[in-house]
Amino acid sequence: MPRTHRLGRVVASTTVTLVSLGGLTALAPPASAVPPTLGTVTAWGSNDAGQNAVPASLGGQEVVAVSDAINNSMALTADGKVTAWGSGDPVTRVPAGLDHVTAISAGYMTDLALDGDGKVTAWGTNYNGSTVVPASLATKTVTKIAAGVYHELALDQDGKVTAWGHNGFGATNVPPVLNAKTVTAIAASDQTSMALTSDGTIVFWGYPQTGLTAVPTSPAGTRFVDIALGNQSAMALTSDGRVVAWGTGPASVVPGSLNGKTVTAIDAGMGHNTALLSDGTVASWGSNTYGESAVPAGLTGVTQVSAGSGHTLALVGGRAGTFDTAPTASISGTPRVGVPLTASPGTVSPTPDSYTYRWFADGTAIPGADQATYVPAPAQKHTAITVTVTAHRARYVSSASTSAPTADVATNLAPTLDLTVADASIRRGSSTRLTWTSHEATGYLTAAGGWYGAQATSGTATIRQNALGATTYVLRATNANGTTTAQITLHVTRQAKALAVSAGDGLRLRGTDLIVTASRLDPAEPYTVRVAGTRVATGTANSSGHVVRTVTIPRSTDEGRARVTVTGAESDRTGRDTVRVVRAKHLGLALAKRVRASAHQSVRVTGLAGGEKVTVRYQGRRVSPQGAHADARGTYATTFGVAASWGTKTVQVTGRFAGRTAVRSFEVVRRCRVGHICG
Known part of the structure; x- marks a missing residue:
């Protein structure tokens, strides 16, 4: 199992969800439950900032992991709480409310904690965004963390690495070569990063410190199972418990005292390295300026070790029990x-x-x-x-x-359904478009009414309809919560058409009948007849689409030309003709009161309509020409002979319209010889 690293070591965590114990290696976990023991912290080396002054508050608590950096230290207790001490505030100021922590990693300017949900918390000095955990990790489950000097690393359950903070020398530029690999361990130091993949390959990136990029191969018959990264040297732990180191300086040389011994965990400091042996003792080598490599005499029972800059921490005991049978959510x-x-x-x-x-x-x-x-x-x-x-x-x-993920959460509401029509009224033979969208429906939608069959949950359909009248299109969407129905009504009307209309020739008197004919309608098509805009008749065409209708010219119609229209079922299915409408007046009849026998009588008729036909009769006999009619002013004049008989005679004038008549009498007198007066 990985353990807490200093400067980029993962705080020990057996799996993504298990609290780390600290000094265990990446060896297989025990097959049965391990009884717990109380863990204590031992520190040695520099204490100029109080980094070795283990807080009294940890007394009696069960410490399960430790981590240290340059002048600061951290401890994780079994209750998921973090304690930090030393200098470097705010890096030692643990965020309020931080709990359920399963792993810790101390850095120079930023500290990291990993909780049981696989989420990362960062605090300290926000140098180049080092305390701003990337949003991309919000949807991932992190399994390991590593705090460096100026940058941070996180490893998720998919074996992918996320880096953030200061990108000096590309320390946060995760190499593309890792995209196709599964990373099992990570480490970060001063502008350098390192990753171990599942096939035992070590990948290094960032500042090309002398010797660090020359990663050696694992000894024959072994593979690398863990890594540690310091300032000038790096280490790898092999599957058979050996240590391989490289880089520069004394820390890069593994002491001969480790030959033949089994190492279970490693950690690299700024200038010194540490190794935890299977017998619970600690080996340390490299820089010893502050006594950081001087392991206290008699120190045994160590379960985790963490190397800082000038000081070292060891967890003694602190072996929490492990469940024999873990949860299976x-x-x-x-x-x-x-x-x-x-x-x-x-x-x-x-x-x-x-x-x-x-x-x-x-x-x-x-x-x-x-x-x-x-x-x-x-x-x-x-x-x-x-x-x-x-x-x-x-x-x-x-x-x-x-747990395994459920199926997607379904709604508790019936489906939504929206059905619209581009044009709710169309002409016969033309088309329109239906558009619909449904959400939360189970399977296909069901069409009914003017259409039928299964429809996708969203779509369009072109509708062409020849049947006149209203047709309803129904759509239904169903899920476990119910059915939603939407419908539209499509109205189909006849095409525009010019009708043939005739109202006859000649003058028409207001209030008299008029025969109107029309054709080119549909069989049984409703129609309306109007004279000068006034509706005078309605009905339906015959089986041939013809109309013959006698209507009465409204008495309110103005004199002059009046439009006679026939309109079918639609306003643009229409035709028209015109008639000349006149108003009936009393006829005026002027003639001489006395006319000599065998002379001529002059007749003048007024009150006629212009062009109105007129008949003049003398003593019942027609004396006006056939087809006689008034002039444009409604006047007619004629003369006729009165013959030789004398006495009272009658003249009758009849106009064509409404049988209007005027009657006048005059006297026919005897003709006298010249020079004589006749009575």
Whole structure:
């Protein structure tokens, strides 16, 4: 298991979800539960900033991991709390409320902590963004962390590395070669970074410190299982417990005293290196200016070691118990808004004192979701839910498991459905377009009414309709919560058309009948007849689309030309003709009162309509020409002979319209000889 590194070492963590114990190597975990022992911190080397003054507050607490940097130190206790001491405030100012921590890593300007949910917290001096954890990690589960001098590293459960902070010499430019590999360990130092992949390959990037880039190969028959990176040297631990070092300075030379011994953990400081042996003792070599390499005599029972700049920390004892059977988180229930989901930890041995829960939606923690049961809210719709269940037992390493994701959370509402039509009224034979969109529907939509069959949840359709009248198009969307129905009504009307209309020739008197004919309508098509804008008749065309209709000219019609229109079912299916309308007046008849026998009588008729036909009769006999009619002023004049008989005679004038007549009488007198007066 990896352990806490100084300057970029991962704080020990057996898996993404297990609290690290510190000085264990990446060897396989024990097959059965390990009983816990209380851990204490031992420090040696420089104490000029109080970095070796272990706080009294740690007395009696169960320390499970330590980490130190240049002038600052940290300890992680079994309750998930972090204690920091030394100089370098704000780097020693642990954020309030930080708990559930499973791993720590101390850096020069920035400290890191990893919690049981795989999320990273950074604090200290924000040099080039070193305390700003990248947003990309919010959706990932981090398994290991490494704090460097000016930059930071994180390793996620997919074996990918994220780097941030100061990018001096490309220290945060993760090499593309790692994209196709699975990284198992990371380390960071002063503007340098290093990663170990699952195939035992070590990749170095950043400042090309002399000798550091010349990574050696692992001894024959072994592979590298862990790494550590210092200022001038680097180390790797082999699968058989040997140490390989390279770089410059005395720290790059592994002491012969390690020959034949099994090393379980390594850590690199600024100028010195440390190794934890399988017998619980510590070896240290390299710089010893402040006594940092002078391991206290008789120090045994060490479970983790951390090398800083001029000082070293060791965790003595502190072996928390491990669960024989870890949690196996699972979720029961239907993933739907408003429907409870329940987390199960599975069977855990020995029995935990308690469990904690953290729910996630698509990998993002759901605020406040920390109980065994969670009811998805609308905000979680269309996300996959997971839960991390962590088992806790006094003096045991907390053990966590993340469930498999559920299916996407479904809505608790019936589907939404919107159906629109480009034009709700079209002409016969033309087309329009239906458009629809549905959300939350299960499967296809169902069409009915003017169409039928299955439709996609969104789409368009071109509708061409020849049947006149209204046609309703229905669409239904269904899910487990119900069915939503939408419909539109399409109105189909006839095409525009010019009708043939005739109202006859000649003059027409207001209030009299008029025969109107029309053709080119549809069979049984409704029509309306108007004279001078006044509706005078309605009906339907015959089976041939013809109309013959007698109508009455409204008495309110103005004299002159009046338009006679026939309109079909649509306003632009129309035709027209014109008639001349006149107003009936009393006829005036002027003639001589006395006319000699055999002379001529002059007749003048007024009050006629212009062009109106007129008949003049004398003593019942027609004396006006056939087709006689008034002039434009409505006047007609004629003469006729009165014959030889004398006495009272009658003249009758009849106009064509409404049978108007005027009658006058006059006297026919005897003709006298010249010079005589006749009575």
